Amino acid sequence: MVKYSEPLDTMFRALADSTRRAMVEHLVRGPASVSELAQPFDMSMPAVVQHLTVLEDAGIVTSHKTGRVRTVQLAPDALVAAGEWIGRQRLPAERRLDRLGELLAADDTEEN
């Protein structure tokens, strides 16, 4: 069985680093320049750019340059694939509890 590097491999690997996760958390609040993103971290600009490249290669962020300023933003649906994969890995017991919850909620609606 040949192993390909899959998009989810790249995405989860990009998230397996607290600096990159902190950058994502920053970008959730809105687009930011590379130097704004670098500000909380005690690391060289090349190291910051390297982290951003990993996030960009994983499709989690996009960036564009205006003059000398590169602005980074969260990609639309940035983490949807990873979130959906995790959401599918649920034990049958959890799914049964979900269905029970839905049934109870449906009963509530009928009584209102």
Next chain:
Amino acid sequence: MVKYSEPLDTMFRALADSTRRAMVEHLVRGPASVSELAQPFDMSMPAVVQHLTVLEDAGIVTSHKTGRVRTVQLAPDALVAAGEWIGRQRLPAERRLDRLGELLAADDTEEN
């Protein structure tokens, strides 16, 4: 700023491999022996055990040995921390849409 290896680092790194994700998908259906888990993969038993060790170190699976058989199962709340982190990284626009959805749902309930 000192960088610690955080639980989420370990968890996302464990998921950044299609073989390990396939093992998790198998275990969602129920506990399995190591040889059952190895069966779909063309790899040596030590390689399979190494993947399982990564999943176990990340708190995603647990295992116990009875006689000569080691049985592996998904840990309770195996992927909750990763799923919750991803769930929090949502753009303000998405959150506004969610609130709009909740308001519309609340209106529906009031009308019933």
